[in-house]
Structures are given as C-alpha cells and as structure tokens.
Amino acid sequence: MNPTYFHTYRIAHEKFLEATEQAHGKMDSLIHPLKGPEQEELSLDVAQIGDPQAKRVLIISSGLHGAEAPFGSAVQLATLDYLKSNELPPDVRIILLHALNPWGFAYGRRVDEQNIDGNRNFLSQGEPYLTEENQLYGQLDSFLNPKNQTQLQRSFLLQAANLLVKHPYRKVLAAIASGQHHFSQGLFYGGDSPNWTTRQFTEYFSSWIGEATHCCHLDFHTGLGKYGQGELLIDTALNDSTQLWLKTTFPAEVLRSHLKCQEPPYHSRGSINRWVMKNSSASNTLSVCAEFGTYSSLKMLKVMRAENYYTHFDDANSKSYLVAKEKFKEAFCPSSIRWRQNVLEQSFKLVKLVIQKIHDW
Numbered sequence: 001m002n003p004t005y006f007h008t009y010r011i012a013h014e015k016f017l018e019a020t021e022q023a024h025g026k027m028d029s030l031i032h033p034l035k036g037p038e039q040e041e042l043s044l045d046v047a048q049i050g051d052p053q054a055k056r057v058l059i060i061s062s063g064l065h066g067a068e069a070p071f072g073s074a075v076q077l078a079t080l081d082y083l084k085s086n087e088l089p090p091d092v093r094i095i096l097l098h099a100l101n102p103w104g105f106a107y108g109r110r111v112d113e114q115n116i117d118g119n120r121n122f123l124s125q126g127e128p129y130l131t132e133e134n135q136l137y138g139q140l141d142s143f144l145n146p147k148n149q150t151q152l153q154r155s156f157l158l159q160a161a162n163l164l165v166k167h168p169y170r171k172v173l174a175a176i177a178s179g180q181h182h183f184s185q186g187l188f189y190g191g192d193s194p195n196w197t198t199r200q201f202t203e204y205f206s207s208w209i210g211e212a213t214h215c216c217h218l219d220f221h222t223g224l225g226k227y228g229q230g231e232l233l234i235d236t237a238l239n240d241s242t243q244l245w246l247k248t249t250f251p252a253e254v255l256r257s258h259l260k261c262q263e264p265p266y267h268s269r270g271s272i273n274r275w276v277m278k279n280s281s282a283s284n285t286l287s288v289c290a291e292f293g294t295y296s297s298l299k300m301l302k303v304m305r306a307e308n309y310y311t312h313f314d315d316a317n318s319k320s321y322l323v324a325k326e327k328f329k330e331a332f333c334p335s336s337i338r339w340r341q342n343v344l345e346q347s348f349k350l351v352k353l354v355i356q357k358i359h360d361w
Contacts, residue, residue, distance in 0.1 A: 004077055005070045005333065005340055009099065009106035010040045012073045016098045017045065019080035025049040025096075030200045034113060036106035043102055044200055046208070047076075049083055050093035056358045057212040057282070060351065061097035062220045064118040064197065064272060066104020066111070067332040071292070072220040073098060074340070075347040082348070092358060095208050100197050100272075108329060109311070110304070112195055119221075119268055120179030120190030121198050122275035129181045129192045133269070136167065136175035137183070144176065144305060145186040152309050156302050176301070179269045185312050187304055190270045201272070206281060214361050215282035216354050218290045219272055220347060222332050223300055225293030228339050230346040231256040233289040235268070236277045242286050245361040249353055254346075284361060290350060292343040294334055303331040 006012035020027050025047045032042035060079060062072020076096045088094065099105045103113045111117050123129060137144075143159050146152040163172060179190040194202065209215055225231050232254045238246070246255060268274075276287035294300070307328040310321040334340070 005074045007070050007108075007329065007333070009036055009042070009069070009102060010038060012070065012105070013043070013045065013099065013102075015077060016047070016073065016080075016096075019077050019084075020045075020047040020049075020096075023047075023049055023080045023083040025080070025083075030204070032102050032196060034103055036103075040106070042099075042106055044100055044197070045098040046204070047080070047096040047098065048093065048208075049080075049096075050088045051091065052093065053211060054091045054093035055212055056091055056214045056361075057093045057095060057209060057216075058351075058354050058358065059095045059097065059208060059215065059217040060220070061100055061217065061272070063099040063101055063105050064219060065221060065223075065332070066099075066101045066107065066109050067328060068110070068220070068222045069099055069101070069105035070333045071222050071340075071343065074344055075220050075351070078344060078348045079351050082352070088355065089359060092355065093210075093212070094355070100201070103196075108325060109307075110328075110332070111189070112197065114191065114195060115185055115189050115312075116191040116195045117179065117188050118195065118197050119272055120181075120188055120270040121195050122201070122272045123190075123194075123270045124275060124278055129190065131181070134175055134178060134180050136171060137180040137186075140172070140175060141183055141186060144301075145183060146305070146309055147313060152306065156305075157298070160298060160301075173297075177268070185308070187308055201275075202279075205276075205279065209281050212282045214284045214358060215276075215280050215286070216358060216361075217273070217276050217285070217287040218350065218354070219287070221289055221291045222343075223294050224291050224297070225256075227293050227295065228342045230254055230290060230292045230343060230350070232350070233291050234273075234286075235271070236274055236287070238286065239284070241361065242284055245357075246286070248360070249357045250350065254350070290347065292346070294339075295331055300331055303327050 028046045029043040063069030179188050181190045273287040306324045310324045
C-alpha cells in the first residue's frame with residue numbers, strides 16, 4: 001500500500017473529492033465560514049457510498065484535530081481506492097467525514113479558530129460547559145500555558161518533575177488531557193459553547209445514520225500510545241452483543257480500553273465518541289477512537305506547549321514560531337516512511353474488518 005499523505009488542506013480536499021467520484025460516491029460539503037491561508041474555501045466533506053437504506057453503516061471520520069488530518073485523510077483515500085474496485089456487502093453503507101476541523105487542517109493547528117479542542121467540545125444538550133470539575137488544571141496552567149519567553153525557556157523536564165512530586169502522575173495526566181473550559185488560550189480548551197464542527201455534526205448526524213440498526217464509528221487520531229502502534233480506545237459501556245462482536249472481529253492487541261484495562265488512560269469530557277454513543281438512533285452503536293502512537297507523552301506535551309505559546313504570544317513570521325510549527329507537524333504525523341506505511345496498513349485493516357464482518361454483529 002502506497003502511503004499518500006497530503007499536508008496541504010487544499011490538495012487533500014481535491015484528492016478526496018476526486019477519489020469519491022471515482023468510487024461512485026455521493027458528495028456533500030459543509031462550508032466553513034472562514035477561508036484558508038490561500039483564501040481557499042474550507043469545508044467538512046461528506047462522502048456516502050452504498051445503499052442509502054442500508055441497515056448497517058460504517059462512519060469513518062478524521063481531522064477533528066487539524067494537525068492529525070493528513071493521516072486521517074490518507075486512511076480515507078485508501079478506503080476510497082479500495083471501493084473503486086470492490087463492492088460493499090449487501091445492506092452496508094459507508095460515510096466518510098473528511099476534515100471535521102477544516103480550519104485546523106488548513107492552518108496546521110490541532111484546535112479550531114477559537115483555540116477549541118474539538119474532542120473536548122461535544123457535550124450533550126443541557127450539559128454545562130463551565131464546571132468546577134477539573135480544578136487541578138488551574139494549578140498547572142502556568143506550566144502548561146506560559147505567557148512569556150522566560151516561563152517557556154525554563155527546563156521543561158525539571159518543571160514536569162516538580163509537578164509530579166506534588167501530584168500523582170495519573171491525576172496530572174487526567175487534569176491535562178480530560179479537557180478544561182476556563183483557560184481559552186490554554187491546551188485542551190473545550191470552549192464555552194458548541195463550536196462549528198459540533199454544530200454541523202449535531203445537525204446532520206441523524207441523517208447520516210438514517211434507518212440503520214447498526215452503526216460503527218471509527219474516528220482516527222494520532223499522538224497517543226507507542227510509536228507506530230494502533231489501539232482502539234473505548235470509554236463507554238457496551239451491550240453484550242457489541243462486546244462479543246468486538247472480541248471476535250478485532251485483534252485483541254488493539255482493544256486497549258476494552259480488553260487490557262478497566263479504564264482508559266483518561267476520560268475526555270466532551271469527546272465525539274461519547275456523544276455518538278449517547279445520540280445515535282441505531283439500536284446497536286459502537287463509536288471508538290482509533291489512535292496511532294507517535295512520540296512519548298512528555299515530548300508531545302512539550303511540542304504542543306511550545307506551538308500554543310508561539311501561536312498566541314509571538315510573531316507568526318519569527319524563526320522560533322516556524323521551528324515550533326515544524327516540530328508540531330512532525331509530532332502528529334511523523335515524516336518516517338516506515339511509520340506512515342505501518343499505521344496506514346493497520347488502519348486500513350481495521351476498516352476492512354468492519355466492512356467484512358459488520359453483518360456478524
């Protein structure tokens with residue numbers, strides 16, 4: 001399999017539209033109100049292939065975190081390439097959601113134009129954005145989100161070590177990664193209201209599901225876990241038939257949260273997967289995060305911290321900013337051909353397993 005990764009939103013968008021047409025799919029584009037860096041139109045593109053009345057639907061989404069979108073786009077292009085010459089099983093439909101966060105993809109940021117982390121913004125109707133749940137994040141703010149060069153240049157490892165002396169590792173991890181809604185320029189900011197992506201998803205999700213009785217949603221991400229290894233992270237309760245289907249369909253080594261431990265490493269408040277599980281009209285629904293590892297969690301945090309600082313507090317044309325952006329890009333989509341080939345093959349294997357075995361569910 002040839003790893004085809006496009007880091008430019010415009011090119012990835014064009015390739016996705018072209019591949020959808022070649023696979024005889026139906027295309028809809030949800031237009032973002034802002035333009036890209038080349039003044040190009042930005043959109044969340046929705047490709048649908050298969051019988052609209054199918055009772056089993058596979059939804060493949062990517063780019064909720066814009067910096068991870070080149071990888072997710074590559075997975076979707078590989079899927080479309082397969083569908084050019086292979087028919088879907090009867091009563092199966094595939095929906096591909098390309099660039100959930102088109103602004104983040106276009107500008108090379110993980111977050112959207114409001115600094116909102118899309119995977120912390122999917123709260124259900126009536127669920128408050130502002131709570132006092134994650135108070136530890138406030139104590140970590142000066143470390144996570146430095147406001148000047150002096151703070152940024154202090155030894156990252158020494159500061160991290162000092163924090164871990166005061167607080168257990170798992171509590172620090174949970175405080176950082178579970179999301180927060182008080183620091184609008186900070187990492188993992190979940191916003192104070194539904195952002196553009198959440199509003200689009202909420203409006204159209206029921207039409208994507210249609211009359212399906214079984215819905216499998218794979219949302220592709222990078223950055224967490226061992227380098228080059230994929231895992232399916234599941235953080236919601238599943239019914240017996242879905243648990244059985246998981247165990248008999250996917251290799252055990254990828255079912256991290258389901259088979260290897262009782263709890264995932266942290267719960268993302270406002271995650272897209274929890275939202276899908278709660279709001280799907282299909283009587284059997286599975287929504288998982290297909291996560292593929294790049295670098296260590298400490299390195300990822302250091303890179304994210306620097307990119308966030310230079311975005312908010314430095315000149316966008318400075319050398320330091322450009323260096324931080326290149327490291328950020330590499331962190332979420334390594335340039336290694338071996339990494340790209342390996343994770344693409346793993347991802348496509350997961351997609352094919354669902355296509356081939358969704359009727360066994």
